[in-house]
């Protein structure tokens with residue numbers, strides 16, 4: 293008998309494992325399973341087998357990753373050294389840097405290379421640095437590079453069937469259908485809705501100045517711009533007044549915060565949808581959280597039912613999407629809504645309600661944070677650069693005087709310095725700081741002898757190109773005069789890409805610009821902006837977002853004019 297009695301063994305009734313025959317004490321396996329186990333031999337054996345299986349899986353996974361990370365070397369492509377298990381993106385996956393900062397670092401290290409291979413875990417990416425190759429990919433050879441390489445599974449995840457993510461024929465058909473929704477004619481048609489939101493913004497600024505006493509107050513202009521953009525996009529896309537200018541807790545503002553909240557879940561989902569399609573497919577991960585999908589599908593269903601039941605018509609995108617649902621097309625500007633106007637059979641296929649939800653979702657997603665980011669960074673740079681601000685204020689005053697204070701679509705589009713201010717803001721803070729394309733066939737990378745496998749992902753480092761001193765003199769300086777017509781002629785194509793380029797260029801570009809300019813006119817016709825102590829002069833970006841997002845908002849002083 294062992295010196296330890298059965299009674300002293302915790303939880304043991306019949307057999308105490310320490311109470312074992314001496315002859316078995318030399319049996320190592322037995323010792324492991326029985327001497328130390330509080331559960332029992334079978335359970336312990338299962339545990340050890342599971343641990344061995346896990347270790348084996350981990351070893352296989354690492355071997356697979358290690359082999360995958362030789363992809364570029366095996367093809368003789370210059371590549372940035374990658375580390376297991378995250379490849380070149382450890383800093384962004386682990387939340388130490390934003391994705392675009394990682395991409396910029398790679399650009400600076402390998403700026404001399406026309407292209408450079410990297411890895412997002414096992415996925416090889418080819419960063420294209422040469423503007424001429426980018427031009428070929430975006431425009432001339434677009435037919436072979438039209439996909440973004442993002443994961444889409446509309447059957448299981450209806451919102452992933454949206455224009456931004458789709459590729460191939462489904463993308464082409466949808467782009468043709470949606471194009472007439474974004475013409476200048478349609479934006480003029482929706483401008484009344486935008487200017488109603490702008491009136492709420494002006495009222496808010498005036499009321500806050502009054503409440504602040506002393507003719508000024510301090511506000512986080514990022515939040516202010518986000519509330520304005522939420523109101524605009526919900527009005528023009530859904531025909532719903534979210535009223536988040538008056539009610540910051542409105543449902544749409546809440547859902548916007550949920551989608552763009554800088555947190556691990558959102559950052560991981562964004563990274564996966566760009567680069568981790570296989571992981572999403574295997575684990576059934578959706579592009580957007582399920583509560584967000586459910587929200588958009590429900591809201592669209594309710595609005596369509598309401599409008600169709602009561603015969604309601606409004607000047608908004610929902611109305612145009614309802615036309616796509618009922619007749620399969622929207623007539624171009626100046627044409628009757630008649631299918632005899634040269635619409636092909638496939639382009640008049642009707643859109644389902646789930647597809648409608650996917651599109652309004654992407655209008656919300658692509659049109660809300662991009663515009664509010666641009667508005668708030670423009671105010672930030674104007675506060676830091678009083679000369680540029682004064683010049684813009686003069687232009688706003690002159691234009692408003694001419695239009696007798698009325699802000700119209702034509703007033704907004706007729707402000708050359710405003711255009712330059714917005715362009716320069718998007719150079720320094722491109723809301724979409726990198727772009728992707730996918731080789732849809734096995735073919736050679738344009739202007740090179742490198743053969744790309746079908747499916748290869750290309751990455752275009754937009755933000756890095758916007759700061760390259762080969763194309764921009766003193767790129768860290770805010771200088772709207774870079775965007776005079778003459779200055780623009782001196783730069784090569786494809787080094788300025790805030791809206792992308794080619795057939796996949798931002799479909800909402802005109803609308804985004806109108807929104808940004810309307811907000812700036814509304815605020816700056818009532819107030820000057822200036823820096824306040826405590827607001828950093830260089831925005832520190834939150835590493836958990838794709839769209840550049842300052843860590844603690846942007847607090848500025850707004851003083852009555």
Ligand code: HEM
Nearest residue numbers: 455456655658659662724790791792793796797798800804
């Ligand atoms: C300042 C505002 C905006 C910026 C900077 C911006 C930027 C971009 C960029 C860079 C792309 C990718 C283009 C490419 O791959 O070549 C894009 C695509 C897209 N944007 Fe925008 N955007 C803005 C506003 C909007 C608005 C207001 C909407 C809609 C209401 C919108 C809807 C879309 C859609 C649907 C796509 C996908 C187009 C396609 O793949 O065919 N965007 N945007």
